[in-house]
Amino acid sequence: MSRFEIGEEHFLLDGQPVRILSGALHYFRIHPDQWRDRLVRARELGLNTIETYIPWNAHSPVRGEFRTDGILDLGRFLDEVAAQGMHAIVRPGPYICAEWTGGGLPGWLFTAGAAVRRHESTYLKAIQEYYEAVAEIVVPRQVDRGGPVVLVQVENEYGAYGDDKDYLRALVTLLRDTGITTPLTTIDQPEPWMLENGSLPDLHKTGSFGSRATERLATLREHQPTGPLMCAEFWDGWFDSWGLHHHTTDPLASAGELDELLAAGASVNLYMLCGGTNFGFTNGANDKGTYVPIVTSYDYDAPLDEAGRPTAKYWAFREVIARYADVPASTAPAAHVPGPAFTVPLTTVAPLWDVLDVLGPTELHDHLPTVDELGQYDGLTLYRALDDVAPGVLDLAEVRDRAQVFVDREPVAVLSRDLGEHRAVLPRGGRLEVLVEDQGRVNYGPRIGEPKGLIGPACVDGAAPASGATLDRWAVQPLALDDVTALTARVRDAAPVDGRVVAGPAFAHATFDTPDPDADHFLDTAGWGKGVVWVNGFCLGRFWSRAPQRTLYVPAPVLRAEGNEVLVLVLDTAASHVTFVEDLALGHTEE
Incomplete structure (x- = not known):
């Protein structure tokens, strides 16, 4: 003591x-x-x-x-x-x-x-x-x-x-x-x-x-x-x-x-x-x-x-x-040992729409709820209007933080909070669905604690709520991504990847053996747009072509010698392969 x-x-x-x-x-x-x-x-x-x-x-x-x-x-x-x-x-x-x-x-x-x-x-x-x-x-x-x-x-x-x-x-x-x-x-x-x-x-x-x-x-x-x-x-x-x-x-x-x-x-x-x-x-x-x-x-x-x-x-x-305290001898390697560099194909792909049944329950609401009302405090949430929409302009009070807008499951717009976007042209009528990504909750300043998701009202053609043009009936599904075991099994047995590009929103799958399972790996994301990656069920995090980051760190303890599985959530598009490179690539500097 x-x-x-x-x-x-x-x-x-x-x-x-x-x-x-x-x-x-x-x-x-x-x-x-x-x-x-x-x-x-x-x-x-x-x-x-x-x-x-x-x-x-x-x-x-x-x-x-x-x-x-x-x-x-x-x-x-x-x-x-x-x-x-x-x-x-x-x-x-x-x-x-x-x-x-x-x-x-x-x-x-x-x-x-x-x-x-x-x-x-x-x-x-x-x-x-x-x-x-x-x-x-x-x-x-x-x-x-x-x-x-x-x-x-x-x-x-x-x-x-x-x-x-x-x-x-x-x-x-x-x-x-x-x-x-x-x-x-x-x-x-x-x-x-x-x-x-x-x-x-x-x-x-x-x-x-x-x-x-x-x-x-x-x-x-x-x-x-x-x-x-x-x-x-x-x-x-x-x-x-x-x-x-x-x-x-x-x-x-x-x-x-x-x-x-x-x-x-x-x-x-x-x-x-x-x-x-x-x-x-x-x-x-x-x-x-x-x-x-x-x-x-x-x-x-x-x-x-x-x-x-x-x-x-x-x-x-x-x-x-060492000028102020005793410093013990170092056992650190003199230089960084490069990680294994190799490429494997993404072999199967399942559109998001085909795997919703393994991503958690849907809730019905008579108003446009935030994701916080659903107990969803990170990740992605799918909103579906229960009433078909007519062609026009979808107008939301705010998007927090990124929304992909679909009509009859065809993409029509992407709305980004950082650009102040909250309106989308709907070129045709039909079933409206909006996939919303919480890109990270504010960690400093007065906006700590703000709710996420779609902030209503949601109107068509900019009409005021009293006009009856608001969309009030919604089915909302917080995507359950904490445990992707069942999801990985479904995507593993999905249709083969056909072509050089995977179009999202979709989940793609690959397997690989590694020559050095005791080494950290560095997954190259340079050919991918936006999404999330899991290796053997461990979520590495988000990637985005916006820069600066160009690799995802794969800790060695996550890996095994054979049969490693990669699951990729592709939100827009991605090259149909997984590439590992020798070192971190964290992006350009000011110089």
């Missing part, structure tokens, strides 16, 4: 000064069989601590549930941290941002009427249930009980959002009531108003920044007169968004910023150490007037790349850290 405290000048471990040298690893963005590898690389970088968020919405997709299976096994992750002789910082939010869908807040919070990120009874009751579930894992793994956890963070950059001190005090009480005894911290950008709004006198303030360390630490010190200075998010890279460039920072410049921070005597948490991947439908989005979804890769230009391999930034940081 040990005691971890915040002293007058330093963090104290059993009364002795200690500097936190930490790196961010999100267990939910890395395959669990690869956690140990990433942790070894962290230790060999010279780090002594690992930091992670906890995504409430991933653990609790429905209220009353707290999943800890597979990639969500937080207990196993913390035990792996301890096995490497490292400490842990846990950030349970409840809001985490993290470029994660919804900022980690479950969609059901909003349908329950909660007013989030402030002192409100419905919200606080839900947080209490969440914290109690988290505590079952974290409390017995605190440092004073022989575990690795030394700090727990309250909320996340709250000063940029609000100033409800009663809310922050309630979170402290809820955490303490669950048995959390470690010191509690807050984090904010080192702007005076953010630091003032986002914390309490009895919470230790930390900063988030990636440059001008001396200046920003001075600002932090003005608002944190005693105790150790800490940059709890040292931004060593940045995330990418669809339609923009791949962000990179110069390794030596980043290392210089880190050196300035450590020379000032501060503790640090590298954000990120290894970013990992937004597997499945977990990417978030930003909306500062225009909706911009985040890509599948969360490589972040971090010291360890998306596949966990040391980059030039890793070695530059290691050299800096």
